[in-house]
Structures are given as C-alpha cells and as structure tokens.
Amino acid sequence: MVVRVDLNISLDGFATTTDQTPEDPFGQDWSRLVGPYTATRTFRERVLHESGGGTTGVDDKYAAAYFEGIGAEVMGAGMFGLHNFPDDPAWKGWWGDETPFRYPVFVLTHTDREPIDMSDGTRFEFLAASPQEALARAVDAAAGGGDVRIGGGPTVVKSFLAAGLVDRMHVGITPIVLGRGISLWDGLRGLEDGYDVSAETAESGVVHLTFQR
Amino acid sequence: MVVRVDLNISLDGFATTTDQTPEDPFGQDWSRLVGPYTATRTFRERVLHESGGGTTGVDDKYAAAYFEGIGAEVMGAGMFGLHNFPDDPAWKGWWGDETPFRYPVFVLTHTDREPIDMSDGTRFEFLAASPQEALARAVDAAAGGGDVRIGGGPTVVKSFLAAGLVDRMHVGITPIVLGRGISLWDGLRGLEDGYDVSAETAESGVVHLTFQR
Structure with missing residues (x-):
C-alpha cells in the first residue's frame, strides 16, 4: 500500500487560484493551471465521460497513473465543494452522478454530514480527523488493498506531507506564474x-516531477 | 543583440540562500542549489581553471551556453561581493585574477568606485543606474556586438524582467525546497x-526552463 499525491502547480508553486467568482467557481487561472491535464484523453474519458478526444502524450500518461491502483481517497472540504455550497445538504461534489472515483472517498470536514453512496460505487464519507486518523480509515476501506490517494487541496496535501505520510508525490508544473494562491512548497x-x-x-x-520514497 | 539571463533556483523559486556566515559567505544551501552547475566541465574549466573533470551532459550544455556569445554583463553589487566587502577598496570580486568574463561588466552600486581592469580583459565598471540606463551602457560596450547578460542576483534580474528588458531567460531548477530567500517569481x-x-x-x-521571446 502506497500513499500517493498528484497535484498541479504553477512555476511559483501555487496549487490554488484566487480569481473564483460565484459564476465561475474555479476561475480563469484554474483553467490555465490544469489546462494540459484537462486536455488529456484520460481526463475526458474518466471525468467528463467523453470519448474519442484528448491528448495521448506524457501528460496523459500521468493522468492515467493518477487513477490507477487507487483503493480509497482522502480530500479536503474545499475540494469536495463544501466551501462553495455549505448550506446545500444535497451537494454531492463537483463530479455529477458518475464520479471518477468508484472507491471510498473520505472528506475532511468539521461539519456533520451523512455518507453519500453514489450509483457508480463511490462512497463519500465525512469526518473530522487528523491526517494519521484519516489515513488509517482510508487504508481500512481501500478496495482490494489498493493505494490511498490524498486528493487535495493543497492545504490537506501539505498536512500529510508535513506528517511524513506521503510515499509518492507527482507534481505537474504548468509554466505560468500565478503570483498568488496557496503554495505547495511553503513551510516544507x-x-x-x-x-x-525525478x-x-x-x-x-x-x-512532471515525481517524489518517490 | 539579445538580453539574456541565467539563474539557478530551488523548486520553491528561491534564487538566493540565507545561511551565509562570515566564514562561509555562500552557505551550505548555495552549494546544494548550484551543485549540478558547479559540477559541470564548463564551470570547472571556465571558473575554477581546472581541466579534465566535470559532467558533460545536459547541465554542461546550459553551462557552456551561459558564456557563449556574451559581449557585456550587468550585475548587482551583491553578486560582485560589495555587500560582503564594502570597505575593501582592493576587492575585485569573487573570481580571482582570472575571471570567467573577459568582457565589460557593469556593477550596479550607489558607491563610487574606480573601474578595475583585469589582466584577462575583463573591465569592472561601477554605476548607479536604472535597468534601462545600465542596459544602454552595456549594449554600447558589448564586445563585437555580443549579447548582454544580466548576471544576477535575483533582485537585479527581477528589475530587468519587470521592465520587460529580457529576451531570453534560462532557469535551472534544482529539486530542493529551500523555504527562504529571494524568490525569482514573486511579483512577476x-x-x-x-x-x-520550454x-x-x-x-x-x-x-532547465527557457523563456524565449
């Protein structure tokens, strides 16, 4: 079992963007930051459920590895969308009815929420826990002894990195300078x-940088 | 004529280090930051005047290009060593009697200093000037119409980048997280x-990143 991270960051290390609006909850900067990833065939098939398009080069190789062998995932409340939709008990994440996960996902939040079982096999479970506790839960739940992915956002990833819990981290550095956001590297x-x-x-x-224990 | 920059930075964008002491004016972090560069055959021959050693791969290709076609250089007072040796009128830079330059070097400082003519053909000239003014002086002085290099440190490089004066920048990103220093990217x-x-x-x-107009 390996604990894995995949993140996209800018040249200046920012893994979040700051130009979101209610109408554009990701922001223009985000589109540029993750543009090469969202252009891959894997993203189009696995996340957008489109077929027949997308890039098939090095970016796609990492995009495919992103989902490979994962048995469970831990993510932050922001990545799930709870900061954007705190008062909507029916919110099921950004991904629609067919998520790209199909395994247990643990969402770190101090708000009590009932677990959500999606028809695709994904189960979202909500908990307030330390990185160590959340990881233990995810390891227990990991389907078929698969790896655990720390999905993001950067603050959650940094807490797992700082705790020494990450075995492999893949960082895709997009060649743009954002100038603001949450830095992956700060404090590390x-x-x-x-x-x-490598x-x-x-x-x-x-x-594409890979940190491998 | 092209205005060029070459810099080494850490993953978190720091182009300076902060652990210098009087006994170790560069610091241990600096050795790690520029280690792959100082290990090249080009650095050993051109800067250390050693022969027969050093790496000859991709790092050396960039190290060789670093010196190629340069007709003049602009650098900051810190890079020349004036911050370390402000009261030594005989200070001639870090490079000894045989410098790696062999062309006019303009050192930006508000302190009046007489020009220094080195026996290898390098002339160090000291001036207080804006990036535009310093560049005009360097272009005039550039031997054989060669390129102008903005040598560093990062604060000087950033002032030329912010003024839109740099045509090509090569950045060598060493895979270490320093956590402190002057960031190349901040404010840009x-x-x-x-x-x-690319x-x-x-x-x-x-x-090795290259920004090319």
Whole structure:
C-alpha cells in the first residue's frame, strides 16, 4: 500500500487560484493551471465521460497513473465543494452522478454530514480527523488493498506531507506564474530529504516531477 | 543583440540562500542549489581553471551556453561581493585574477568606485543606474556586438524582467525546497506572456526552463 499525491502547480508553486467568482467557481487561472491535464484523453474519458478526444502524450500518461491502483481517497472540504455550497445538504461534489472515483472517498470536514453512496460505487464519507486518523480509515476501506490517494487541496496535501505520510508525490508544473494562491512548497523546507526526485517534460510544456520514497 | 539571463533556483523559486556566515559567505544551501552547475566541465574549466573533470551532459550544455556569445554583463553589487566587502577598496570580486568574463561588466552600486581592469580583459565598471540606463551602457560596450547578460542576483534580474528588458531567460531548477530567500517569481505574475517556455531535464534532476521571446 502506497500513499500517493498528484497535484498541479504553477512555476511559483501555487496549487490554488484566487480569481473564483460565484459564476465561475474555479476561475480563469484554474483553467490555465490544469489546462494540459484537462486536455488529456484520460481526463475526458474518466471525468467528463467523453470519448474519442484528448491528448495521448506524457501528460496523459500521468493522468492515467493518477487513477490507477487507487483503493480509497482522502480530500479536503474545499475540494469536495463544501466551501462553495455549505448550506446545500444535497451537494454531492463537483463530479455529477458518475464520479471518477468508484472507491471510498473520505472528506475532511468539521461539519456533520451523512455518507453519500453514489450509483457508480463511490462512497463519500465525512469526518473530522487528523491526517494519521484519516489515513488509517482510508487504508481500512481501500478496495482490494489498493493505494490511498490524498486528493487535495493543497492545504490537506501539505498536512500529510508535513506528517511524513506521503510515499509518492507527482507534481505537474504548468509554466505560468500565478503570483498568488496557496503554495505547495511553503513551510516544507527540506521536503526532498528521503525522496528520489525525478523530472520529465511533456509536449505541453508541463514538467512532471515525481517524489518517490 | 539579445538580453539574456541565467539563474539557478530551488523548486520553491528561491534564487538566493540565507545561511551565509562570515566564514562561509555562500552557505551550505548555495552549494546544494548550484551543485549540478558547479559540477559541470564548463564551470570547472571556465571558473575554477581546472581541466579534465566535470559532467558533460545536459547541465554542461546550459553551462557552456551561459558564456557563449556574451559581449557585456550587468550585475548587482551583491553578486560582485560589495555587500560582503564594502570597505575593501582592493576587492575585485569573487573570481580571482582570472575571471570567467573577459568582457565589460557593469556593477550596479550607489558607491563610487574606480573601474578595475583585469589582466584577462575583463573591465569592472561601477554605476548607479536604472535597468534601462545600465542596459544602454552595456549594449554600447558589448564586445563585437555580443549579447548582454544580466548576471544576477535575483533582485537585479527581477528589475530587468519587470521592465520587460529580457529576451531570453534560462532557469535551472534544482529539486530542493529551500523555504527562504529571494524568490525569482514573486511579483512577476503573468511573466510567461510574450515568451515561449520550454523545459528540458538533466541527468542530475535539474529542470532547465527557457523563456524565449
């Protein structure tokens, strides 16, 4: 069992964007940050349920690996959308009825919410827990002994990195300078210790870094 | 004539380090930051005047390009060493009698200092000037119509980038997280506009980014 992270960041390390509006809950910067990822065939098939399109190069190789072998996931309340829709008890995340997960997903929140069982096999469960506790729950729940993914957002990922709980992290660095947001790196001096770090460049200009224990 | 920049930064964008001491004016972090560069054959030959050693891969390709075709250079007072040796009128920079430059170097400082003519053909000239003024001086002085390099440190480079004066920037990203120092990216949101950005990875793990107009 391996604990894995995949994140997209800008050259200046920002894993979130700050230009969201109620009408555009992701923001224009977000589209640019994740543009090469959302252009992949894997994203189009697995997340958008489209077929027959999308890039098939290096970016797609990482996009496909993103979902491969995962048995459970931990994500933050913001990634699930609770910050945007705090008062909607029927909110089921950004992904529609057919999610890309199809495994147990633990959403970290201090708000009590009933678990949601989706028809595709995804179960969203809500809990207030430390990284260690959340990870233990996810390991127990991981289907078929699969890996656990720390999905995001960056604040959640950083708490797992700071606790030394991440075995492999893939970071796609999009060659844009955002200038603001939450930095992946901030507060993590010496993160590279204990990891082998390798890099591969994609046709899109994205640099794929892998931290591997 | 092209205005060029070469810099080494950490994953979190820091182009300076902060652990210097009087006994170790560069600091341990600096050694790690520029380690892959100082290990190249080009650095060993051109800067250390050693022969027969050093790496000859992708890092060395960029190290060699660093010096190629340059006719003049602009650097900050800190890079020349004036912050470390402000009261030594005989200070001639970090590079000894045989510098790696062999062309005119303009050092930005508000302190009056006489020009220094080195026996290798390098002339250090000291001036208080805006980026535009310093660049005009360097263009005039550039031997054989060569390119002008903005040598560093990062504060000087950032002032030239912010003024839109840089045609090509090569950034070597060393896969370490420093957590402190002067960030290359800070304040430069949208820097990628007007540049093609490409990336190449080296055997050492360094990612070489090129911003090209």
